[in-house]
Amino acid sequence: MSCQTCHRPGLYGTDALPKSIGAEHRLNARNAPTVLNAALQFKALWIGNRADVEDQAMKSLTGQTSFGNPETAAVIRKLKALGYEAEFKQAFPNDPEPVKPENWGKAIGAYERTLVTPSPFDAYLKGDAKALTPQARNGLKTFIDLGCVSCHNGVAVGGSAFRKFGMFGDYWTETGSPSIDEGRFKETQNPADKYLFKVPGLRNVAMTPPYFHDGSVATLPQAVRVMGKVQLGKELTDQDVSDLVAFLNSLTGELPQEFATEPVLAPRTFSATPP
Numbered sequence: 001m002s003c004q005t006c007h008r009p010g011l012y013g014t015d016a017l018p019k020s021i022g023a024e025h026r027l028n029a030r031n032a033p034t035v036l037n038a039a040l041q042f043k044a045l046w047i048g049n050r051a052d053v054e055d056q057a058m059k060s061l062t063g064q065t066s067f068g069n070p071e072t073a074a075v076i077r078k079l080k081a082l083g084y085e086a087e088f089k090q091a092f093p094n095d096p097e098p099v100k101p102e103n104w105g106k107a108i109g110a111y112e113r114t115l116v117t118p119s120p121f122d123a124y125l126k127g128d129a130k131a132l133t134p135q136a137r138n139g140l141k142t143f144i145d146l147g148c149v150s151c152h153n154g155v156a157v158g159g160s161a162f163r164k165f166g167m168f169g170d171y172w173t174e175t176g177s178p179s180i181d182e183g184r185f186k187e188t189q190n191p192a193d194k195y196l197f198k199v200p201g202l203r204n205v206a207m208t209p210p211y212f213h214d215g216s217v218a219t220l221p222q223a224v225r226v227m228g229k230v231q232l233g234k235e236l237t238d239q240d241v242s243d244l245v246a247f248l249n250s251l252t253g254e255l256p257q258e259f260a261t262e263p264v265l266a267p268r269t270f271s272a273t274p275p
């Protein structure tokens, strides 16, 4: 299993599933967000239980749902068997034991930090007014006037705070979520953290359905309606929704060259467990 099993280039760094399927077909508890621009956010994962992309990569090695490696030693054996040792030595020349989870985290994180996707909206911010269609410009105004921007702001257009999903009523009544996820509360056990999730960055959001932490909403217009209802207490008009979607489309950037093709993996001719 590699990172791009669930973060696929052809799907803008996602797997297009409501919830990911990991090692031994185990169902992940949440939807896979894109790895594109992920490093721009203040924390990693839906409930922010990883400090940054380096921490995420390192801990994913022994995370049970995605890779299913029993413990660190098994991971190190696997990395060596896959032939990565020479590259670790080259990247960490002063480290006597270069193949270790911390260095894996640093290396993957360094790569992820290159996965940024400048978009028409960035060209607009740099002064090219024509980079946005008139409808996208209306959508930007709506995004600001309605208050979407109070949560989705900064360089990632989100990814800078935790907020309750369901400011105006239970989110699951609008999303139809089959089960209720208590969000950050699961990590902290603090009642004030119930239903808190990281406000996701919205770059490339038009390319990454289905939506929300549980992939419960299939289309972007519907996700925008749900946001209006449960985050702002407003019934959005059809015009608002299509303008907002036009603006969100302008956040779609080009895939970085070094992410545009899927890698060919070594065949599984080795055993990760010692004989």
Ligand code: HEC
Binding pocket: 001, 002, 003, 004, 005, 006, 007, 019, 020, 021, 022, 023, 028, 029, 030, 031, 032, 033, 034, 035, 038, 041, 043, 044, 045, 046, 047, 053, 056, 057, 060, 065, 066, 067, 108
């Ligand atoms: C089995 C599918 C799967 C695999 C394999 C996988 N991921 Fe993920 N990834 C997910 C899911 C699901 C989440 C969200 C989990 C959550 O928030 O609870 C996620 C979240 C992330 C995030 C956080 C994004 C954000 O916006 O917070 C990053 C970064 C990431 N993965 C990178 C990686 C890297 C690097 C690898 C390889 C080492 C990897 N993933 C392998 C499914 C996968």
Ligand code: HEC
Binding pocket: 143, 146, 147, 148, 149, 150, 151, 152, 162, 163, 164, 165, 167, 197, 198, 199, 200, 202, 205, 208, 210, 211, 212, 213, 214, 223, 224, 227, 228, 231, 232, 244
């Ligand atoms: C009070 C804060 C807040 C406001 C206001 C808000 N959002 Fe959100 N938004 C969130 C949070 C939190 C989530 C993550 C919900 C979840 O899945 O747990 C989210 C998720 C989304 C998603 C889904 C992203 C994905 O990758 O699944 C979209 C699209 C979105 N918001 C657009 C908007 C739009 C458009 C507006 C204005 C109409 C808006 N938001 C207003 C906090 C907010």
